[in-house]
Amino acid sequence: MRSLRRASQIIFFSIFFVLLLKTEYAGTNKISYPVKIFLDFDPLVFFSLLLSNHGIPSEAPRAIFWALILIFGTLVLGRFFCGWVCPLGSLNHLVSSLRKKKEGFNEVYGHNWKYYLLVMILVSSFFTMALVGLMDPISLTIRSFSISILPAINYTLRAIFDTLYEEGPEVILKGSEAVYSLLRAYILSFNQPYFQQAFLLGLLFIGVLALNLIQHSFWCRSLCPLGALLGLCSRYSILRLTHQNNCNACNLCLLTCRGAAQPIDSDKWQREECVLCWNCQAICPQQTPRFQWSMPWKQNRARLSLERRQLLFSAFSGLIFIPLIKVNPHARIFEPRLIRPPGALTERDFLRRCVRCGECLKVCLTNGLQPTFLEAGLEGIWSPMLAPRLGYCEYSCTLCGQVCPTGAIKNLEEAEKKKIKIGLAFIDQGRCLPIAFGITCIVCEEHCPTPKKAIWFEENKVFSKDGKFKLVKQPRVDLDLCIGCGICEYKCPVKDQPAIRITSIGETRAPDNQILLSSNLSLNLSP
DSSP: OHHHHHHHHHHHHHHHHHHHHHSSOOSSSOOSSOTHHHHHTOHHHHHHHHHHTTSOOTTSOGGGGGHHHHHHHHHHHOSHHHHHTOHHHHHHHHHHTTOSOOSOTTOOSSTTHHHHHHHHHHHHHHTTOOOHHHHOHHHHHHHHIIIIIHHHHHHHHHHHHHHHHHHSOHHHHHHHHHHHHHHHHHTSOSSOOOOTTHHHHHHHHHHHHHGGGTSTTHIIIIIOHHHHHHHHHHTTOSEEEEEOSOOOOOOHHHHHOTTOOOTTSTTTOOTTTOOOOOHHHHHOTTOOEEEEEOOGGGOOOOOOOOOHHHHHHHHHHHHHHHHHHHSSGGGTSOOTTOOOOTTBOOHHHHHHHOOOOOHHHHHOTTSOEEEOSSTTTGGGTTOEEEOTTTOOOOTTOOHHHHHOSSSSBOOOOHHHHTTOOOOEEEEOTTTOIIIIIOOOOOHHHHHOOSSSOSEEEEEEEEEOTTSOEEEEEEEEEOTTTOOOOOHHHHHOSOOSSOSEEEESTTOTTOTTSOSSOOTTOOOOOOO
C-alpha cells in the first residue's frame, strides 16, 4: 500500500503538471483540458463560493459540484486526498524526505492552526469576503507555478539553449536543436511570460516548501485549510485503524506517521490527521496496525482538542478583517488602471468568486493579464487585471473565461466577447507625436481591431518654426466604438509613457463607471 501511495502521488502530480502545461495558448482559441479540473474537485472552494454568495450562483460552472465527489470519498476512506492526490502534499512529502533528521515525525507544532484558519476563512466568506484563494493549496500551487516557477523554468531553458546556439561547438549544437524542438513542443510556453510579483510569489512558495525542513509536512499538518476541512469529514469515515494485541511498544509507527496521527493505539488514533500513508503498517515488525471497514457508530474517535477560545477568536478575526479591509478608497471609487478581463463580473461579485488561481493569467496569449497588488485593495490582491503596457486583450480570444473555475470571468462566445467594453482609450496631447510635435504617426489607428476603427483621424494644419505648415492626421477616439483592448497603448511608439492610455471607465460590467450619461437619463437643470 505504501508503494501504491507513492505511485499515486507521482501519477496525480504528473497529471497536474501536464494539465498545467496545457493550460495555455497553443495556436487555437480552445483549451480542452485546463488544470482547473483540480479546482473543480476542491470542496474548500465549493463551500467558500456557497457561503460568499449565500447559495450557488446560477452562472457558476456545473463542474464545481464535482467537489461533492471528494467529500463522499473522504467520508468513505478518510483523508486520502492529502496523502495520495494533492500536488502540494506530494511536493511537501518530497521536500520532507530531504530532512537530515528522519526520526521524530510525531513532533508537531501548531497542529490545530489549520482548523482555526478554516474557521476564519469560512466566516469571512459568509460575510462576502472570499479569502479562500490565498490559502487553498490547489489555488496556491497553480498560482505559484503559473506566475513564478514555470516562467523561471522557461527563462532558464531558453537562456541555456540560446547560449549553446551562440557559443556551443557544432556537435553539441546539432543535438541541442533536437532537444530544444522537443521542449518547444511539450514544455516551453508559446512566448516567454513575464509577471509582476513573480519573485514575491515564488519566494512565498519556496518558503512553504522550506517549512518541511523544520517539521515534516509542516503545511499539511499545521496550515492547510483544505486538509482541515477534509480532516473534519474523515472523522466519520468507515475505514478505521485497528490493532492486534501483539504490540511491543517499539514506537516505529509514531516515528514514521506522516500526519502525526498517533497510530500506536486505536483509541488515541487521530483519524482527522491520518493521510493514509500506510507507513505504520509497513514499518511495524509485528504487523500490529490494520485498516478495516467499520460503521462510524461502532467506532471510538479520539477527541479533537480545539480550544473554544481560539475558535471564537478565529471566527471573530474572520469577521473583523472585513471592515478593516473594506474601509479603503477602493470601496468607493473606480481605480482607473484596474482593468478586469472581458467577461468579469461586477467588482463586488468578481471578488466574491475569484480564487486567485492565476489560470487566466497563464492562458493570456499576450501576457497582458497580471496579478494585482494593491490596485484593488487588499481584498483583491493577486486577482487579474490587464496591464496594457505589457500586453493587450486579443480581440478574438476567449481563453480566460474558459479556464476560470468559479465563473468570476464568464465563458463568452467570441462574437459576444467582441462587444464587451473593458475600458476606454485616452490621448495625451502633450505626448502624442502628431498633436504635440506635428510628426505623422498612424500606429494606434493601424492596430485598432474593431471592424469600424475606434480611432479616427482629423486633419489639421501644423506650423513649423520657420512658418511653413503641413497637414497632419491627428488621432481621435470614438467613445462608442472603443472597447479598451489596450493594443493602441501597447503598440504606441512613445515607450516610456505611451501617448494613448487605457482606463477602466466605460466598462460594460459597471453601469456607474461611465464617462457619459446613458441615453435614457436626463438632467434636471431647473432651480
